[in-house]
Amino acid sequence: MTDKIPSEQRQRVEELHQILQRANYQYYVLDNPELPDAEYDRRLRELQELEKEHPQLISPDSPTQRVGAEPLKAFAEVHHEVPMLSLDNAFNDEELQEFDRRVRDRLNTSEPVEYACEPKLDGIAISILYRNGLLERAATRGDGTTGEDITQNVRTIGSVPLRLLDNGVPEVLEVRGEIYMPKAGFAELNRKAAEAGEKTFVNPRNAAAGSLRQLDSRITAQRPLELCVYGVGQVAGATLPDRHTEILQQLNRWGFRINSEMAAASDIDACIAYHHKLGDKRGELAYDIDGIVFKVNDTALQRRLGFVARAPRWAMAYKFPAQEEMTVLKDVEFQVGRTGAVTPVARLEPVFVGGVTVSNATLHNRDEIERLGVKIGDTVVIRRAGDVIPQVVSVVASKRPEDARAIVFPDHCPVCDSPVESTPGEAVARCSGGLICSAQRKQAIKHFASRKAMDIDGLGDKLVEQLVDEGLLHSVSGLFHLKLDELVELERMGQKSAQNLLDALERSKDTTLPKFLYALGIREVGEATARNLARHFGDLEPLMQADEDALQEVEDVGPVVAHFVAEFFQQTHAQEEIEALRQAGVHWQPEEQGGSDQPLAGQTWVLTGKLETLSRSEGKDYLQRLGAKVAGSVSANTDSVVAGPGAGSKLNKARELDIPVLDEEEFLEMLRERGIEI
Numbered sequence: 001m002t003d004k005i006p007s008e009q010r011q012r013v014e015e016l017h018q019i020l021q022r023a024n025y026q027y028y029v030l031d032n033p034e035l036p037d038a039e040y041d042r043r044l045r046e047l048q049e050l051e052k053e054h055p056q057l058i059s060p061d062s063p064t065q066r067v068g069a070e071p072l073k074a075f076a077e078v079h080h081e082v083p084m085l086s087l088d089n090a091f092n093d094e095e096l097q098e099f100d101r102r103v104r105d106r107l108n109t110s111e112p113v114e115y116a117c118e119p120k121l122d123g124i125a126i127s128i129l130y131r132n133g134l135l136e137r138a139a140t141r142g143d144g145t146t147g148e149d150i151t152q153n154v155r156t157i158g159s160v161p162l163r164l165l166d167n168g169v170p171e172v173l174e175v176r177g178e179i180y181m182p183k184a185g186f187a188e189l190n191r192k193a194a195e196a197g198e199k200t201f202v203n204p205r206n207a208a209a210g211s212l213r214q215l216d217s218r219i220t221a222q223r224p225l226e227l228c229v230y231g232v233g234q235v236a237g238a239t240l241p242d243r244h245t246e247i248l249q250q251l252n253r254w255g256f257r258i259n260s261e262m263a264a265a266s267d268i269d270a271c272i273a274y275h276h277k278l279g280d281k282r283g284e285l286a287y288d289i290d291g292i293v294f295k296v297n298d299t300a301l302q303r304r305l306g307f308v309a310r311a312p313r314w315a316m317a318y319k320f321p322a323q324e325e326m327t328v329l330k331d332v333e334f335q336v337g338r339t340g341a342v343t344p345v346a347r348l349e350p351v352f353v354g355g356v357t358v359s360n361a362t363l364h365n366r367d368e369i370e371r372l373g374v375k376i377g378d379t380v381v382i383r384r385a386g387d388v389i390p391q392v393v394s395v396v397a398s399k400r401p402e403d404a405r406a407i408v409f410p411d412h413c414p415v416c417d418s419p420v421e422s423t424p425g426e427a428v429a430r431c432s433g434g435l436i437c438s439a440q441r442k443q444a445i446k447h448f449a450s451r452k453a454m455d456i457d458g459l460g461d462k463l464v465e466q467l468v469d470e471g472l473l474h475s476v477s478g479l480f481h482l483k484l485d486e487l488v489e490l491e492r493m494g495q496k497s498a499q500n501l502l503d504a505l506e507r508s509k510d511t512t513l514p515k516f517l518y519a520l521g522i523r524e525v526g527e528a529t530a531r532n533l534a535r536h537f538g539d540l541e542p543l544m545q546a547d548e549d550a551l552q553e554v555e556d557v558g559p560v561v562a563h564f565v566a567e568f569f570q571q572t573h574a575q576e577e578i579e580a581l582r583q584a585g586v587h588w589q590p591e592e593q594g595g596s597d598q599p600l601a602g603q604t605w606v607l608t609g610k611l612e613t614l615s616r617s618e619g620k621d622y623l624q625r626l627g628a629k630v631a632g633s634v635s636a637n638t639d640s641v642v643a644g645p646g647a648g649s650k651l652n653k654a655r656e657l658d659i660p661v662l663d664e665e666e667f668l669e670m671l672r673e674r675g676i677e678i
C-alpha cells in the first residue's frame with residue numbers, strides 16, 4: 001500500500017512537518033515568529049491536501065493532527081510512575097530563610113546554597129509523556145498518584161510540541177509544567193462570551209481548568225492556552241544536566257517553553273530580592289502568578305535532601321498575598337461619575353486581599369449584578385489583581401443567609417434625584433442631571449484640575465468636594481473666581497495654602513489646546529484623541545463648528561466619538577463655560593495644523609529596571625504620547641530599550657539582539673528633545 005506513494009510526496013510531507021514544527025517553536029517557544037501567518041496557513045493546507053490524497057501519510061505528530069475528531073465519553077485514569085508532588089509554602093522572608101537554614105543543616109554546610117528561581121504560574125499542573133520524541137500521553141496531577149488522561153485536549157495547545165526537536169532526545173521523557181491562560185487571552189475570551197450572552201469565567205485559572213476538562217477537544221482548541229514547563233518526571237535513555245536551570249535550558253532546546261524570568265540565585269538573600277522584584281512587576285506580567293518557587297539548583301543535593309510526606313525538601317513556594325478572598329457584602333451604594341454613569345459599589349466586611357485591605361469593590365453595572373445573582377448579605381469572592389480596582393467575581397451560594405436582600409438599582413439619581421436613564425445596547429445607566437448633579441460637577445472639576453488636564457497644583461479631590469459642598473464652586477470656570485478670603489474660611493486651609501492655590505490657578509491659565517480639550521471631559525475624548533483633534537483643527541473655533549462628518553476625518557475618530565464631540569459643543573452650557581474660561585484668562589497657542597507630535601509612531605519600546613526621576617508608568621505614558629508602543633518583553637521587533645538599575649534578562653536580550661539601549665539620562669533627554677516637559 002505505502003509503496004504506491006511517490007517518494008517526492010513522502011519527502012514533501014516530511015519537509016512540511018519540519019517547516020511547521022519549526023514555525024511553531026519560533027512562535028510559541030522563542031516568541032519570535034519568522035514565518036508569516038499566511039505562509040504558515042498555506043503550508044498547513046498543502047499538508048492537509050497531501051494527507052487527504054494519501055491518508056497513509058498521516059502520522060500522530062503531524063501538525064494537522066492537533067484536534068481529535070470525536071468527543072470522549074469520559075477521561076481515563078492515569079497512574080503517575082513518579083508521583084506528582086506538591087510544594088511547601090512560605091509566606092514571608094523569615095519562613096524562606098528558615099527553609100534555607102533547614103536545607104543547609106541537612107546538607108551539613110555553612111556555605112550558601114544556590115537556588116533556581118521561577119515564577120509559580122496560576123494554572124493547572126500537567127504531566128506530558130514523550131516516547132522516542134513523540135507525545136504519548138498527557139495527564140492532570142489528580143491526587144498526585146492518579147490523574148486523568150487529557151491527551152486529546154493537551155495536543156491542541158500550540159506550545160505543546162507533538163514531537164521533540166533536536167537530536168539525542170531520551171527514550172522516555174516526562175515533562176511537568178503548568179497549563180495556563182494568559183491574561184489577554186482570558187479577557188478576550190470573556191469579552192466574546194459576554195457578547196454572546198454566555199457565562200463568563202471568574203479568573204484565568206478557572207478558564208484554563210474549564211478548557212482542559214472539555215470532552216470535546218474542538219472546544220479546547222479554541223481556548224488561548226499555553227504550556228510552561230518547570231521540571232521532569234520519568235526519564236530514560238538520556239542523562240540530564242546536573243543543575244535544575246540547565247535541565248530547563250535543555251527542555252527549551254527540545255521544544256518546550258520555559259519561563260523567561262527563570263534565574264539562578266547565589267544565596268537566600270538573592271532569592272528574597274528576586275521575590276520582591278517579581279512581586280513589583282507581578283501586575284505587568286502577561287499571566288497570573290501566585291508566588292515564586294525556589295529550588296536547590298544542584299540535583300545531586302536535591303537527591304541528598306529527598307522528600308518529606310508529599311513535598312520535596314529542596315523546594316519551596318514563597319507565595320504572594322492571595323488575589324482572591326471571601327468576605328461579606330454588607331451593602332451596595334451607587335456612585336455617580338463624571339459622565340453620569342451610575343456605578344454600584346459593594347461595601348464589604350474589610351478583607352486583606354492582593355496585599356491591601358479592601359472594603360469596597362466595583363459591581364460595574366446592573367447587568368453584572370444580575371449575572372452574579374448577588375444579594376446584600378451574601379458571602380462573595382473578591383479579586384484584586386495588580387493595580388486593578390477590586391471586583392466581586394462570584395457568590396458563594398452555599399453561604400447565603402436567609403435574610404439576604406435583593407439589590408435594587410435606583411431609577412433616580414441618588415445625588416440629585418434626576419431620572420436614571422439607560423441607552424439600549426449600553427450596560428451603563430446614567431443620571432440625566434448633567435451638571436445640575438453635584439456628583440457629576442465634582443467629578444468634572446476634579447478631571448479639569450488633574451495633572452494631564454489643566455494641572456492645577458494643590459487642588460485635590462477632597463478640596464474640590466469641600467468647595468462644591470460649601471456652595472463656593474458651581475462650575476469649572478468658577479475656579480478662576482475663587483477669592484482668598486473665601487478660601488481661608490475653609491476647614492484646614494491656611495493663608496499660605498490658599499494663596500498657593502490661587503497662584504496655581506493663575507499659572508494653569510497658560511495651557512495648550514490638547515490639554516484644554518482633554519480637560520473639558522468630553523465623553524470618549526482621552527489625551528490621544530484630544531491631541532489628534534487639536535492637530536487636525538489647529539484651534540478651538542473650527543473644532544466647535546465641525547459637524548460629525550468633518551470630525552470623522554480626524555485620525556482615530558469614529559462615528560461614536562464624533563457624535564459625542566459634536567453634541568458637546570452644541571450644548572449652550574458648554575459654549576458658555578468655554579467663553580467664561582476664556583474671559584477668565586485661560587489661553588493657548590494655536591497648534592501647528594496637521595503637524596506630527598508622534599515622532600515615535602510605529603516604534604516598539606521596552607522599559608526595564610528601576611527609573612529614578614520617572615515612574616515606569618510615567619515613562620510609558622510619555623512614550624505612548626510620542627506614538628510608541630510599549631511592550632513587556634524584548635524581541636527582534638523592539639526598537640529601543642530604556643534600562644535603569646537592576647535591569648536583568650531584558651537588558652541582556654537587548655544586547656544580544658543589538659537593540660539600542662538608553663539609560664535614564666539619555667531617555668529624559670530624548671523626551672525633552674521631542675517636546676515633552678518633565
Ligand code: I6G
Pocket residue numbers: 084085086087118119120121125178230231293312315
Ligand atoms: O506546582 C508547581 C509549580 C511550579 C511545582 C513546581 C513549580 O516549579 C516552578 N515545582 C515542583 C517541584 C512541584 N510543583 C512539585
